[in-house]
Amino acid sequence: MCSTGTGAVSTLFSVFPYGQHPPPFKMVSTAVFILNFVLFILFFAVSVTRYARYPDLWSLMIRHPVQSLYISTFPMGAITLITFGITVIQGYYGFGGRSFLFTLWVLWWIDVAISALCCWGLIHVM
Amino acid sequence: MSCKRFPHSLSATLYLPVSFRATKHNHPDDEMTSVWLLPVVTLILASSAGGELALALHPYSVTSALTTLAFAAFMVSVGLTLAFMILTIYFHRLILHGFPPCVNIISSFIPLGPMGQAGFSILLIGQSTKEFLPVTGSSSPFLSSTQAGEIVFAVSVCASCFLWALATMWLGYALLGMQHILRRTRIPFKLSFWGMIFPNVSCTRLSFPAGLGDVTIYRVCTQT
Numbered sequence: 033m034c035s036t037g038t039g040a041v042s043t044l045f046s047v048f049p050y051g052q053h054p055p056p057f058k059m060v061s062t063a064v065f066i067l068n069f070v071l072f073i074l075f076f077a078v079s080v081t082r083y084a085r086y087p088d089l090w091s092l093m094i095r096h097p098v099q100s101l102y103i104s105t106f107p108m109g110a111i112t113l114i115t116f117g118i119t120v121i122q123g124y125y126g127f128g129g130r131s132f133l134f135t136l137w138v139l140w141w142i143d144v145a146i147s148a149l150c151c152w153g154l155i156h157v158m
Numbered sequence: 159m160s161c162k163r164f165p166h167s168l169s170a171t172l173y174l175p176v177s178f179r180a181t182k183h184n185h186p187d188d189e190m191t192s193v194w195l196l197p198v199v200t201l202i203l204a205s206s207a208g209g210e211l212a213l214a215l216h217p218y219s220v221t222s223a224l225t226t227l228a229f230a231a232f233m234v235s236v237g238l239t240l241a242f243m244i245l246t247i248y249f250h251r252l253i254l255h256g257f258p259p260c261v262n263i264i265s266s267f268i269p270l271g272p273m274g275q276a277g278f279s280i281l282l283i284g285q286s287t288k289e290f291l292p293v294t295g296s297s298s299p300f301l302s303s304t305q306a307g308e309i310v311f312a313v314s315v316c317a318s319c320f321l322w323a324l325a326t327m328w329l330g331y332a333l334l335g336m337q338h339i340l341r342r343t344r345i346p347f348k349l350s351f352w353g354m355i356f357p358n359v360s361c362t363r364l365s366f367p368a369g370l371g372d373v374t375i376y377r378v379c380t381q382t
Contacts, residue, residue, distance in 0.1 A: 097185060097189075108200050111200075111203045140207060151237070
């Protein structure tokens with residue numbers, strides 16, 4: 033169920049790409065982003081610990097017809113963080129600049145790889 | 159409150175041979191829900207982030223921006239096509255077995271996700287193409303064309319309008335399903351409710367630009 037938790041994180045973020053015009057929206061948006069970020073790290077750590085301590089669970093989970101599908105919420109959660117980085121941190125606050133943007137770009141490539149793995153891999157084992 | 163699964167009396171005939179490839183799972187027809195869309199939506203989501211990234215990267219490096227854009231276009235094509243296929247199976251399930259029972263009905267909102275998000279992603283691709291083309295010094299007839307960008311933009315707006323319409327259609331079915339289940343049982347408030355938020359948000363997000371074709375609002379959306 034941990035992976036479902038990560039799915040929760042992914043959905044959480046999306047509430048706030050709306051923070052558009054007024055600054056308070058941006059603040060709320062940023063607050064939710066921080067919450068999302070903390071939750072993402074937390075659930076990621078919990079999941080890693082869980083599968084590191086009980087490696088058998090991993091194969092059980094992959095074989096579960098429904099639970100396995102929820103792994104794909106991990107790259108989705110990560111992508112919401114990246115999107116926030118591009119649109120608000122970089123685009124609105126103007127933080128970072130070139131190196132920050134290229135860091136996000138690298139993270140995006142990693143995310144693309146995991147997404148592709150989810151898409152091809154999970155449907156393959158389905 | 160426990161959600162009892164449908165009886166498997168017809169299991170032998172109902173086992174859907176969903177042999178995308180190696181089938182390590184058995185999937186009874188009536189247990190299929192739109193949760194199957196999740197692995198496919200990841201690609202669409204990565205694609206929409208790619209569109210935003212391409213716009214942001216363009217001032218720094220044209221090549222990186224174009225590469226990102228090409229990958230975004232690839233991913234949204236693959237993701238959307240697979241999503242359509244899975245939605246067909248889902249539709250088949252809805253007709254043969256009715257709505258998913260009990261709290262699983264929440265998953266009927268998931269189809270809004272790929273439709274809305276893909277529409278948004280396609281719109282971003284159109285916007286980026288319009289900005290990037292013509293690429294100076296390119297020998298490719300497409301990249302150096304003065305009209306190609308405008309055409310891709312216009313086509314992408316149409317495509318996202320189409321997807322917006324489909325998202326609205328799925329919203330209709332989801333609401334019908336909700337009222338159908340709510341009239342019969344109470345839905346326990348569970349973790350599955352998370353599944354409702356993301357699809358609805360991506361659908362709403364698309365509703366701003368595609369519904370109106372308003373480029374000003376759209377620009378705000380993409381923060382360019």
